[in-house]
Each structure stands twice: as structure tokens, then as C-alpha cells.
Amino acid sequence: MTAPLALGVAGLGTVGAGFLRLLAEQSEVMARRAGRPIQVVAVSARDRMRDRGTDISAFRWHDDPVALAADPAVAVVVELIGGADGVAKTVCETAIANGKPVVTANKALLAIHGADLAKRAEAAKVPLYFEAAVAGGVPIVKALREGLAGNSFRRVFGILNGTSNYILTQMQESGRDFQSVLDEAQGLGYAEADPSFDIDGVDAAHKLAILTSLAFNCPVDFSAVHVEGIRHVSALDIAFARELGYRIKLLAITQATANGIAQRVHPCMIDAESPIAHVDGVFNAVVAEGNFVDRTMFVGRGAGAGPTASAVAADIVDLAAARQAPPFGVPASKFGRFEAAPMDRHRGPYYVRLMVYDRPGVIADIAAVLRDERISIESLIQRGRAAPGQAVPVVMITHETEEAAMVKALEKIGHLATVCERPRMIRIEGL
Numbered sequence: 001m002t003a004p005l006a007l008g009v010a011g012l013g014t015v016g017a018g019f020l021r022l023l024a025e026q027s028e029v030m031a032r033r034a035g036r037p038i039q040v041v042a043v044s045a046r047d048r049m050r051d052r053g054t055d056i057s058a059f060r061w062h063d064d065p066v067a068l069a070a071d072p073a074v075a076v077v078v079e080l081i082g083g084a085d086g087v088a089k090t091v092c093e094t095a096i097a098n099g100k101p102v103v104t105a106n107k108a109l110l111a112i113h114g115a116d117l118a119k120r121a122e123a124a125k126v127p128l129y130f131e132a133a134v135a136g137g138v139p140i141v142k143a144l145r146e147g148l149a150g151n152s153f154r155r156v157f158g159i160l161n162g163t164s165n166y167i168l169t170q171m172q173e174s175g176r177d178f179q180s181v182l183d184e185a186q187g188l189g190y191a192e193a194d195p196s197f198d199i200d201g202v203d204a205a206h207k208l209a210i211l212t213s214l215a216f217n218c219p220v221d222f223s224a225v226h227v228e229g230i231r232h233v234s235a236l237d238i239a240f241a242r243e244l245g246y247r248i249k250l251l252a253i254t255q256a257t258a259n260g261i262a263q264r265v266h267p268c269m270i271d272a273e274s275p276i277a278h279v280d281g282v283f284n285a286v287v288a289e290g291n292f293v294d295r296t297m298f299v300g301r302g303a304g305a306g307p308t309a310s311a312v313a314a315d316i317v318d319l320a321a322a323r324q325a326p327p328f329g330v331p332a333s334k335f336g337r338f339e340a341a342p343m344d345r346h347r348g349p350y351y352v353r354l355m356v357y358d359r360p361g362v363i364a365d366i367a368a369v370l371r372d373e374r375i376s377i378e379s380l381i382q383r384g385r386a387a388p389g390q391a392v393p394v395v396m397i398t399h400e401t402e403e404a405a406m407v408k409a410l411e412k413i414g415h416l417a418t419v420c421e422r423p424r425m426i427r428i429e430g431l
């Protein structure tokens with residue numbers, strides 16, 4: 001066997017400590033697969049005294065993770081601190097500038113600075129690996145970059161945020177509303193105290209921007225992702241979805257269209273019989289549609305110490321075995337032009353729910369607005385009669401429609417005197 005690969009691990013939280021535990025247990029297996037031993041030589045975190053659930057006394061301690069990145073004893077820097085800017089970025093840049101390979105789980109950093117980091121890594125001729133940054137333990141980065149490298153992709157989509165999927169699953173199973181399920185999820189530790197990154201779709205959008213670059217060999221462009229979260233999905237919408245044969249999922253979708261690459265994260269109504277509709281709870285799934293492979297689906301745990309450490313470990317074995325690939329599949333100098341498809345050109349069927357006062361002529365008013373925007377209705381459900389002054393739901397499924405027309409129509413409908421709440425719209429995704 002050749003000399004051990006010396007790792008410096010910056011960040012010893014959920015993922016960092018999980019990775020140290022994995023190494024303690026799996027080092028022989030990994031050494032066999034890599035053809036050389038793998039050893040941690042240095043670590044860094046904020047609080048040296050904190051119990052990490054694993055013995056770190058044998059490793060050199062750095063208060064400053066940037067100093068760890070520059071430490072001559074460290075051959076590979078494993079960045080598990082997090083955050084798009086600040087110290088995590090400086091750690092990665094310092095490692096690259098010192099000619100050291102970087103392994104990171106930091107999707108926020110890669111979504112915002114991925115193209116720049118890839119250029120730096122390429123110029124310094126060092127690998128930059130990030131299997132753990134997308135879908136945790138699911139090896140989708142390697143699958144798109146290598147396993148499916150013979151394909152052109154039409155669309156890649158998935159459930160990329162376990163917290164949102166858990167909340168939607170609980171809403172579906174219990175019939176409860178969003179806020180009560182979120183409160184419970186926070187109590188159980190499934191949602192952060194500040195859950196906005198997860199429930200507002202930002203975390204999924206970070207991961208989607210990375211998948212887009214891998215699938216379409218263009219620079220990562222997080223700013224081009226259309227992002228909506230799940231705060232406005234109501235128990236009523238979930239019940240209607242069920243009645244109509246759909247499930248509601250927060251999907252992240254990247255797709256080649258005639259207008260460019262469309263990247264969007266938003267709640268979708270999908271066929272209740274489709275395989276991804278059955279990916280529930282904290283699980284993640286990614287479906288990649290390639291022109292030769294057809295459809296492939298990857299399912300697994302998208303977060304947590306064990307699954308994420310598993311992905312970090314895979315990158316380390318690749319590095320130790322000197323298996324190299326450009327971070328996003330092609331050299332940064334060979335990235336194609338990124339043409340972002342505008343969201344208002346999106347086309348598809350829509351679910352629309354209105355709360356209306358039960359008066360004669362209500363439906364005629366709504367129909368007139370839709371006619372003016374050239375939107376045709378496939379089906380309409382109006383339930384029950386309401387007491388005077390009470391509202392009833394009206395649900396419509398449209399034929400394929402352009403987003404711009406839909407947005408305009410909903411704006412006008414929202415101003416009708418008989419419509420008493422902001423209209424709710426969920427895009428229906430054909431899978």
C-alpha cells in the first residue's frame with residue numbers, strides 16, 4: 001500500500017462528526033477500495049471542548065479552519081462548515097490556492113460560487129468534489145457526471161428537501177394544515193428553528209442549480225432558479241389533489257426547453273400513481289431522463305449524519321484512488337452558454353382554487369376572465385352551498401396554458417367582488 005491520504009476536516013457538526021465516526025468504523029474497507037489508507041490528521045471547529053461523540057484527541061486542532069486549509073500536513077481539505085460565503089468559502093479557496101483537493105457538502109456555497117470554484121480548481125489542477133451537497137446519501141452527482149455520461153438529458157427532477165417532503169407527507173396522511181405540522185416537525189427536530197431555507201424552497205434550489213450544471217454542462221446559476229416553497233399549500237388543496245388523483249410534492253425541476261434551460265422549484269400536483277409520488281417522509285429522490293438510458297430514479301436519505309458522511313466518504317475514496325473528473329463533468333472552460341428560460345413562458349396545466357361567495361353569476365365572471373386570457377378549463381368542481389356571507393371553494397383544472405396568461409388571469413380574478421381570498425394555483429407536472 002502507498003502512503004496514507006492525510007485529511008483535514010473543517011467543521012465537526014452533524015456531518016463532520018458523522019464522517020469521523022464513519023472513518024473510525026470503515027477505514028479498512030475504504031483503504032482496500034482506495035488502495036491506500038485514509039487518515040485524519042487535523043480538525044477544526046468553533047468549540048474545542050464540545051463532545052463530538054468521537055475521539056478527536058489524536059488530531060491536530062485548529063481554531064481557524066483557514067489555517068487548517070493551509071496546514072502543510074493536510075493533503076485534502078474536507079469542508080463541512082456550511083454557508084455560501086464567509087469562512088467556508090475562504091477555506092475552499094485557500095485549499096485550492098495551496099494545491100489541495102477539496103471535498104465539501106456545502107450546496108449553498110456551490111450554488112452561488114460553484115462556477116468560480118470550479119475554475120479555480122481547474123487552474124490549480126486539483127479536484128473539487130461534492131457528492132454530499134445534493135440529496136445527501138444518494139449518489140446522484142456521480143451518477144449524472146459519470147454513470148450517465150453517455151446521455152443527453154431532457155429533464156432532471158426530484159424531491160430534494162427532506163423537511164418539506166416530511167411536512168407534505170404528514171399533511172397528506174393526517175389532513176392537518178401546514179402550520180400545525182410544521183410546529184410538530186420542529187418539536188421532533190425534523191425542521192430547523194428557522195425553517196425558511198427548507199420550506200421556502202431555497203435549499204432545494206441550491207441543489208437544483210448544481211444538478212443543472214452537471215446535467216447540461218453549463219455554469220451553475222442559482223439566480224436563474226424560479227423558487228416557491230410550501231407555505232401556501234393548504235389541507236384543502238391536499239384533499240382536492242387526492243380527489244383528483246394527484247399528490248402534492250415540492251419538486252425541483254431542470255429541463256431543456258425551446259426557450260432555454262428552465263430551473264424551477266415549486267409545489268407540483270403529480271399523478272398519484274407515479275413512482276416519485278410514493279417517495280414520502282424525509283426521503284429524497286431524483287429522476288434523470290436521458291436520451292438513451294430513458295428514465296432512471298434514485299431514492300434515499302437526503303440528510304443526516306450517516307447518509308451525508310457516506311457521500312463524503314465516496315469522494316475521499318475517489319481522491320485516494322486518484323480517480324479524477326472535472327467538478328461539473330466538463331472543464332469549466334468548456335461550459336456551454338446558459339440561456340435561462342423565463343418562467344412566464346412555462347407551459348402546462350394548472351390547478352386553481354378560489355374561495356367564492358355563493359352568488360348567481362360568480363362562475364360566469366370567472367369564466368369571462370379566463371376567456372379573455374385564452375385559458376380553457378378541463379374540469380371544474382364547485383362544492384356545496386354556503387350560508388349567506390360564507391365562501392365555498394371552486395376548483396378548476398386548466399388545459400395547457402402559458403404561465404404569463406395564468407398569472408394575469410389570477411390577478412384579475414383576485415379582484416372580483418365575489419372572490420374572497422387570493423386565488424391559489426398549483427402547477428400540474430406530467431411525469
Ligand SMILES: NC(=O)c1ccc[n+]([C@@H]2O[C@H](COP(=O)([O-])OP(=O)(O)OC[C@H]3O[C@@H](n4cnc5c(N)ncnc54)[C@H](OP(=O)(O)O)[C@@H]3O)[C@@H](O)[C@H]2O)c1
Pocket residue numbers: 010011012013014015016044045046047048050063064065080081082083087105106107108132133136302303304305308
Ligand atoms: N446536516 C445534514 O444532514 C446535511 C446534509 C447534506 C449537506 N449538509 C451540508 O454539510 C455542511 C455541514 O452541515 P452540518 O449540518 O454538519 O452543520 P452543523 O451541524 O451546524 O456543523 C457546522 C460545523 O462547523 C463548525 N463551524 C461553524 N463556523 C465555524 C468557524 N467560523 N470556524 C470553524 N468551525 C466552524 C461548527 O463548530 P462548532 O461545532 O464548534 O459550533 C460545527 O462543527 C453544510 O454545508 C450543510 O449544508 C448537511
